[in-house]
Every structure is written in structure tokens, then in C-alpha cells.
Amino acid sequence: MSDKIKVGIIGAGGYGGCGAIEILCNHPHVEIKALMAKHDTGRPISDLYPHLTGFCDLPVLDAGDPNRPDDFDVVFFATPDGVGQKDAPNWLKKGAKVIDYSGDFRFNDLEIYKGYAARIGKPQEHASPELLPRAVYGLAEFHRPKIAAADLVGNPGCFAVSCNLGLAPAVKEGLIEQDSIICDAKTGISGAGKTPTAAYHYPARYDAINAYKISGHQHVYEIERQLSLQAGTEIKITFTPHAVPLCRGILSTLYATLKPGQNIRKVLEAYREFYKNDVFVRVFGPEKPQISTNVRGSNFCNLSVNVDDRTAKLIVVSLIDNLLKGQAGSAVQNMNIMFGLDEAAGLMHPGMYP
Amino acid sequence: MSDKIKVGIIGAGGYGGCGAIEILCNHPHVEIKALMAKHDTGRPISDLYPHLTGFCDLPVLDAGDPNRPDDFDVVFFATPDGVGQKDAPNWLKKGAKVIDYSGDFRFNDLEIYKGYAARIGKPQEHASPELLPRAVYGLAEFHRPKIAAADLVGNPGCFAVSCNLGLAPAVKEGLIEQDSIICDAKTGISGAGKTPTAAYHYPARYDAINAYKISGHQHVYEIERQLSLQAGTEIKITFTPHAVPLCRGILSTLYATLKPGQNIRKVLEAYREFYKNDVFVRVFGPEKPQISTNVRGSNFCNLSVNVDDRTAKLIVVSLIDNLLKGQAGSAVQNMNIMFGLDEAAGLMHPGMYP
């Protein structure tokens, strides 16, 4: 037991914390040492999430409780914006690595962070601006070597994982007109978290679909940031998220105008080449259309690459489980990389069907 | 009773037939005289659709049965492609008006019809090409006067209603670059009809979303046809339909590049002007985002008009109930117009919530 990675999870009470526990309780190289949250302190986590009974019955502790364990090798901040940027320094000082789920460490550029923070209505001053330069954006397929060397990772947003993976080969290889990108994203409701709201009350949602934050979603920042890095030039996108009566899954339909001379064969080749070493990205051509259940419950991203010859459009359908590759799965994947483990350790499950 | 419009419904056993019965059984100026279908002949319709018990218990008849009533004022063909084009001439000769739900009479141009027919895998020869010139496309908001004068109406496809209503003001008034249109449509499963399929089996669908017929859906033809008529120039669109775990509703997110000088105020004004006389189209600005339940169970189309200033995109979210404004509701609206009734007769219900 002594050589297992000791994990602490802050924000254990939300879906993102629960997702990490589900993976880590069966991870061969991990020991969950402590769960922390603001609410429900004192109760075993299996009271909040009874399916964990017998798998993880640790009590929920107050992160500020001086008696809680503090000898973690890694701390997961499964918390909203603003928490990690305040507390990460303490943990880093103690020698723990930090993986933060929020936007706090997704931008290693303070100016971009400020734009992002304004968008989400947070104070634009970052609590730990000195950490930003060492923070790595936690999308393994883009930044694996940097993640391996990092002690502070900003886990990507769920929409961003979906759009970034779906567009990177096209922007990097210059297959498309860079100013023509439209991202039409559809998300399952679990992406909005555990707190009940009027919009996601079962009777209001079971047979309802809507677009929201039209042209104003905060994930635009990290999508544009990452695609710009891939392209080597500044990229702007049009992005519309939709809420659909689905629990798990994001399907992003990504449109862009192909450059002259491109065709489906060349595009597919570029996508396959780009992801040839990425175990969790599967690329499919038009003959194998994909459905969200192909990735539900797993850490995979399935990309369905299509071309509309009539209008010279690239149409990529990108599918992930928003709580796994879109959140806790990526977080564990990052942890594996940061600790030199098999990148897929604890994550190599197909999910369940139906 | 004698001055009521006598209606016959062919294809009464499907969702489209059922939808017409639901409306017409309470319509103040209509008497349903006969229901016809290929299957379940001899059984009362309320055996197939028990919620109709006491409202409509007519037997399902064989349309070829010589003893069935034939003195209809109007015949609804709630049938798939290929049926109406064969049988409509007989009914027209008897003096009945005809409203056909399929693509058989949506194109008054034989060449366009052939392209459409090839796309859906039907023989490209139309069975009654001589009728095409007098067939009117049954979207009241575009062709009200022609519908009023018509005896043969091709009821529009559900996706087409959604996209056409959402885009017409923009293309007609030249607000957008005409070659920049992308339609990302999401449909409820009732749009696929009553016949069970593997893709829409409950366990396969309840938590699944997928794109399908990418760049190949047959409704593209009538959308391009109608938008071209509005624009006075040929329009091509990129169109991607998606199946989402929803029963009723189509949400189409419509993207186009704004021409220089346009802005949300001008665009909204154009939309409101275009639909100022259309009782079933409601136009909303960005401050009132819409959800599919706002139109579910009613004949309304709600349009949410937005502009993304960062990328100069028009983003219109168009919402209908695919079985009402997208099918049976439009059919009854057309009937009302064809018979000089109040266009909203029998249709002026808000639907139910939740």
C-alpha cells in the first residue's frame, strides 16, 4: 500500500468528485486518502453517493480542518472557479501535485484569464498569478510532455475537450479557412452539475431542448486559445451550446470551410496521423457514423470526419462522455501522465450498453 | 352537420394521421368522414390510438374498398412518398381538394423533383407530372394566396418548416452572405414515425444523440428551393440533422455570415416585419431565449434571433413541434386557408406544460 499514490479530492461532493472516486477506487496504483468538501462534512461519501457503499466510505472532511490528512501526492480540485487559485499554492508547497477542474489554471496568460474571468462574472484578479506560467493545459493529446513535467494542471472544460479534439488536426494542418469555424455543441445535463435548478428539473427537461449563452459561453476562451496555439495564428470561433435531455455526453458538430484542394481522403489521413499515438481518440470516416453511446461511460473521444462536397464544408462530429474524457477521466489521465504511469491506468473500460 | 367540411384521411394509422384526427375531431367546421390505411383495416382507430376513444372511433378502411365513403371535400394523404402522386388524381377528379404530407407535391418543377426522388431512393419518374404545376408548397407564411386558390397542396417537411421560417427574412432582405448558411437541426424521435427501429428502440435512444445523413438529408432540396425563391437567387445550404432523446420538437440552429452594416436591431426589425401578419410565428430577440416546450403541443414557430458580433454571424434558433407546425398542424392550417376559414380554426391551443 505504501507505494501507492496518495490522492486527496477537494470538492468530493459534486459529480466531478464522484467521477474521480469511481475511477480511483479501482485504480491499481492509487489510494484515496481523504475527501474534502464544503457541505456534508462528517458524513461518509457513500451517504451522498450510495452506489459507492463498500468501495469508498471515507468521511467528507472540511478542507480547512487541521486534523485532516495532508500528505497527498496529488490533490484534485473538483471545485468551481476561484477555489483552486486560492488553495493550490499551499498544496504545491507541501510537495503535492495539483489538478484543477476549473478555469483557474487553464490559461498561462494573465490577460486571457482576465477576459475569461470577466465572462463568468468573477473578479478579474487571479489569486495566484505567479502560478500561471507553470500551469499546463491538461489535454494530453496536445500537451503530453508538458503534463508529464508539470506539478500544476488545469483540467480542460468539457465543451473545450470536445471542440479542441475535433478541430485541432484541421487547424494545425491548415485544411480549413481559419475564420470559418462554427461549433454547434449539444450537452447532457450532468454537465451542469449536481445542484438542482429550474431549467434542469425533470419535468422541465425530459422533453425539452434549448440553446443557451448564444455567442457568450466561457469555454470559447480556451477553445480559441488552444486552437490558436495549434494553428500558430489567432483563431476565432462561433460557438453555440445546447442543453438536450440526455444525462451523459457531448456531441459537437464542427463546421469549417475546406481550403481548395482538400477532400475527405486527405482530411481523414490528417486526422489519423494527428492522433496516431493517442489511445483515447478514435477517428472514423463517413461510413461509420457515431452515436454518443459509443463513448458513454468511457474515456474515449470518437471523431466522425465528414466532408460536404456541395458546399466544401468539413463537418466533424466529436463525441465524449462529458464526465469522463470531459472531466474526471481526463483528470485521471493527466494524473497518470504526471506520475509516469500507463496513461490508461484505471481508465481502460468500454462503458456499458445500453 | 351538413355544412361541415367532409374530410377523408389516408394513412390514418401513422403519427401524421393521428395528429390530424386529434385536431379535426374538435375542429368547429369539420366532420371526419372516413379513415383509410393499408394496415389494421376493420379496426376502430381508437384501438390503435386508445386516447381517441369516444372522440373518433371510426373504423380503418382500405382506401381501395369500393364501399368506403368517397364524398370528401378534402383528402389528407398522411402517407409516405409515392402514394399521393398515384392516387391524388382520382380524388381531384371527384372534386376533392388534396393535401399531401410527403415530398410528392412539394416541387412544382419536375427536374428538382427528380433530384429529390433520387436522394430518397424512389423512382425518379413522377406518377402524375401533369399535376406538379398546380401543386402549391404548403407553407402559409410564404404562399398564403396561392394556397387559398389551390386544390393540391404539398405539405412541407418538418425540418424544412423549421429552417425555412428561420431563414426567409434574412435571405429575402439580403441581410446575409447567401452562400454562408449552415443549418444544424435537432429533432425529436416522433419525426421518424411510428414504426419501431433499432435506432429508436427505447434503450438505444433514451440517453443517446447522433448526427445522421450528414450532408445528405432529402429536406435540403425543399429548403434550398424555397430559400432560393425568397432570395431571388440560388441558395445552397449545409444541413446536418441530429436525433436527440426528445419526443416532440425540432430545434434548428441557423448560422449565416451577416453582411457589413447589419446588426441585431436591424435584423430583428426585418424578422418582425416579415412575419407581422403571421399568427403562428413569434419572433424573439436575444433577451428572451426560447426552449422547445414553448411550442410543444401547439402550431407555433418561435424564432430566437441573435447576432454574434465577434464573428459577424446571424444565429437564429427556430423551434417547432415537428408533428404540428411541422406536419399535421400545417396541414390543417392549409385546409383552413383553402376553404376560406379562419386560418387558426381548431389550432389555437397553447399546448401543455410541463
Place this chain on the structure above:
Amino acid sequence: MSDKIKVGIIGAGGYGGCGAIEILCNHPHVEIKALMAKHDTGRPISDLYPHLTGFCDLPVLDAGDPNRPDDFDVVFFATPDGVGQKDAPNWLKKGAKVIDYSGDFRFNDLEIYKGYAARIGKPQEHASPELLPRAVYGLAEFHRPKIAAADLVGNPGCFAVSCNLGLAPAVKEGLIEQDSIICDAKTGISGAGKTPTAAYHYPARYDAINAYKISGHQHVYEIERQLSLQAGTEIKITFTPHAVPLCRGILSTLYATLKPGQNIRKVLEAYREFYKNDVFVRVFGPEKPQISTNVRGSNFCNLSVNVDDRTAKLIVVSLIDNLLKGQAGSAVQNMNIMFGLDEAAGLMHPGMYP
């Protein structure tokens, strides 16, 4: 307009108020005069329920606002327990009739009310005990003449409608052992109202079923009360409600041991006789099993009557739409009776399918 019944609705912001508006906005003999609620005062109701746009755009008023209209012929209290009992006297004094949705006026016996109130955690003192003797239990099929003469009606609980209608013929005619009744009820989530809760958050509910308040649900009181009245002897039942991932509908499976000599033919006959004058109750034998969609969106109660000969059990499956026959539909049915209208006025719709 002047001879229309003038209706005021208190608690207009909840599902029960919305349901009444949906019916009454198209009711031939009614004018909705005012909507009142504690929250959202000043906003048009169509802001809260946008599907009502154009059908009812009245503002939400504070019931205590001295400037609100007060010349109602009838006031609907679509409010939780405790509101009607305080305010009904004022309205009755002004000459309005009152229909209350809560348990406040379901018991014309103060002692029974106290037991009920204790169960739901309310003060056991009734605010208007003097009104209880004239309050009539608003289940038309049981108390039509009294309702016709009443000015104060306690609208029944949704589970109670379902169980009472399903069991009354059996207990009244003595077909069963009176101490053997088990009611296993399954409800759609709309029955819990509009306020979002953790248990009915979409991700928590879309694929989840549970029993709740096992042997402790408050509707037991009114079921036992009404069945005892029918039987002429005291009846006790075992009652277990379940929440299922359904929006609209209650299905109650009602079990009781048949008395010797009973069989399906006799039982069916008794049920049909009992309901022979009730337009909204439909009785079916074992050959026509029923499904909740047969009554969804309508005011009907469908009863499927079965006998298990192996174990001598009566098994009645009782189906209603919890928001219509289980709530707003019954309220309007009561109003119709109280004002001498056709009992079905405004209610004679089949609902929609699928």
C-alpha cells in the same frame, strides 16, 4: 363577455395554476380575471410560462394587493396546504365560490383533518374549522350532487383520485375483503410540483425509480376516508408511492382479496354499473390492457379490471394524468358542476400522442 364566469386563480405560478389556465383560456364560459401568486408579481404569466403567450398574458398580482380585481365568481386556490384555510373565508364572504387544491378542505371532520395535518407536519389547528362542515370532497364521481350545491370544494389529491376511483366499486359492492387492500402507486415527477429538488434533478431522475414515504404518505387519509364512506365501514389500506422517470401520469396497481364467489365477469359488471353515468371514467376488462398515454393530456381515468384466479386477487390498474384528472382537470370539472354547466365543458380533449 358579461355572462362569463369570472375566475381568479391564487397560486397561478405553479403547475396546478398553469394547468387551470391552459384549460380555462379556451373554456367557452369562463373569463380569467386575475392571477395571483407570492412570487413573480408584476410579470406577465406568459413570462413564466411562455407557451401561454397570446393565450393568457395577465400579470401575476399579489393576492393581498388592494388594487387587484376582487369580483370573482369563483376562486381557485392552486396553493399548498395552509393557504386556502386562511383566505377562503374572505372570498366566500364576497360571494365567490372556492375550489381549493390542497388538503385544507378535503375533510369535513376536524379530527381526521388533525391526523392528516400532523402527517404533513402542519399545525393541527385548522384556521377555519367552521367551514369544514360545508366543504365538499371534489371527486365528481362520488359526490356530484353535493358539489353542485357547494360553494367550497376541496379538490382531491392526485393519488387519491387514482386509488379512490379504482377501488370504490369493489368496496361499495362488497366484492373484496375490506382489510386486504394494497395500493402500489407510481407517479410522474410533475406531481411534485415546479420547485427543483435534488431528487428530481434531471440527471438524478432520468433513469431512476424509487419508493418513498413507505406507509407514510398523507393521501392515505383521504383514500381511507372516501373508501370508508363508500363501504359504510372503516377501511384501512397499505399504500406505497413510487417516483418513476415519467412527467405526467399516475398508475396505481390496486390489489385486494376477492370474496368467495366473485369472478372477473361479476366484478367488471359492478365497475361498469358504478361508472355508467361518468363521462370521464372508462372501464376496461383484461383483454384491453391500458397504458398511461391513453389518458395523458386528458381528464379521463382509465380503469383496467383484472382477476388473478390462482390467488383470488382483484387487480385494478387505475390510470390518470396527475395534473388533469388528478388536479386542474378535476378542479374545472368541479367548477362546471358548481355552476350548472356541462360537466365536460373545456375538458373534452383526447390529449396528444405520442
Place this chain on the structure above:
Amino acid sequence: MSDKIKVGIIGAGGYGGCGAIEILCNHPHVEIKALMAKHDTGRPISDLYPHLTGFCDLPVLDAGDPNRPDDFDVVFFATPDGVGQKDAPNWLKKGAKVIDYSGDFRFNDLEIYKGYAARIGKPQEHASPELLPRAVYGLAEFHRPKIAAADLVGNPGCFAVSCNLGLAPAVKEGLIEQDSIICDAKTGISGAGKTPTAAYHYPARYDAINAYKISGHQHVYEIERQLSLQAGTEIKITFTPHAVPLCRGILSTLYATLKPGQNIRKVLEAYREFYKNDVFVRVFGPEKPQISTNVRGSNFCNLSVNVDDRTAKLIVVSLIDNLLKGQAGSAVQNMNIMFGLDEAAGLMHPGMYP
């Protein structure tokens, strides 16, 4: 690899086969050697179930193909009634153990089998009656030692698992009146299998609940059989299954009249004692009501034990995932026992939430 258990799965194309593959592809002591089915032969299983891509890409073979592998240690018949009874003898002769999902080997008594076969409309002659005496009913919690010694196991029906586990302690310990049992079961739609039907078409089911096979479901036979064995006397039950809009899960609400002198404390003690050695059964008292998501995606059965003192009823709510503890999970549990492995090998996962 050579010391792994070699598994062949017949009927691999259905949900039951898929469920076994999902478990076995990550089972530490198993190698899936071949997949067989009547349909889709020649295609990789990951074409039928794309989520298995990379986990199991074996082709689907014809079970009658002479070239398919035949050196299995165990053969799973994930097939409907009638298949296993014909083919099991061949595999047993070759030395393979057999686990059959259907009713073919659930009864080691030919007369009971005949009644069961008549109920499901199958020929009453069993194809291999000589095997029945050695067939063991595959519910580990009842027959673990016999399963350990068996080479032929009849895996139990999903409803039967749920009801049997929920009632066994009560009947064995004589806590209840043995003729008073009522089982009200609610099942997710995945229990009906992969083949699409009108009743389980998404639009027909997403908001619909119904009872079916009232007093006539075939699982009654094995429930009565097993409970009678536990009780040492003949038990008859009333059983009503319901289909609810749920994918995975069975919730059975089990009612029985308590014998005098019983109370919740004694009953709970009896239940805990009965299952004290059973890792996959969790017993809860009234203070911890259970929901189906507590067992979804796992092999657990959660029992919530309650007493209604007013009516002296025992009310047990029994929850399983119908495709795991109710089918493939039990099958693997049986395999583990038959091969002397840890009973929980490959099965010790908590499932996922939400």
C-alpha cells in the same frame, strides 16, 4: 494466457451477450475465445456494439460452423428459451461447463418445467430432460455449494432474482403469512432485449407506464419454486410486472402480512443474518430508502426492509440492475463459483453516477 478460463458465448449479439462481454473483457482470469450468434455472422462484435472497439473485436461466428473454436472451459448460452436445451449436451460432452440464461435449466423438475413452457408458448417436451436433475438454479445466495459443484447452471430470470432475494428471509424464517405475498415489479426496458417493438419505441415509451401480463408472467414459476424450497412448503404469489421509462433497473415492491409478534427490528435482523455472507446483497432499514441508481451498473441487490404497523405488512423494496445481477452479472458470478475463483472477480465495480 494459457491458464485463463476459455469462454465461448452463444447469443453474443443480444444485450445479455454484450453484458457478458463487457464484464469478461476485463476479467482477470478469463479469455473470451469465441462469440456465436444467428445473426450478423462474420462481423466483428464491435460493429454491433461500437463501444467495445478495442476491447473485444472478435467476429460473430455461426455456432454451427465446424471451423469455430470448440475448446471452451465454459459456454454461456445468452439465448432465448429452447436453444440451450438442444445444444447444451454437445458442450457438456466436450467437457465444457454450461451457463444458460433462459428458462431451459431453471427447473430440475420436469413437471414444473412443462407448466412453465406452456405459459411461454413453447413445446412442453424438454429436449434434454435427462439433464434437468443435474441443472442447478443459478442464484448464488441460495445455492452456492451446488453451483460450485455443477457443470450446468440455469441462470435466473431478472424479476425472479429481484423477488427471490427480497422474500427469501421472510419465507424461510416464517415471518409472514405464506399465502399473502404480492410482488409489484417495475422493470426498465432493457429487460425486453434488443429487438425493437412498438411498445418500446422511444416515442411510445419515453413518458409511458403500463402493467402487463397481469397474473400471467412466466417468472412466477421460478419465484414460487424457489420460495417454496426456502419455506419448505408450497408458496403461491400474486405478481404484476410493469414497464416504466427506465433503461436499467428492476424495483420490486414486495408485500406480505406479518405474523403476529413480528416487528421491524426482528425482520431486519433476520434479513441481515440471511445475507451475512453474501457480498452482493446489501440490506437497509427504513431510515435508508433506496433508489435504483444505487445498483445501476453494478452486480448488487439492495434490499430496503420496511414494516407498516397500521396494517401489519412487511414491505420490502428490492433493487437490482436487470442486466447485471439480473442477468450477465449473475452469470459471471456463477462462473466464478463454478471455477473456484473469487465470487466477485470482474464484478467489483460500483457503477457510475449519475
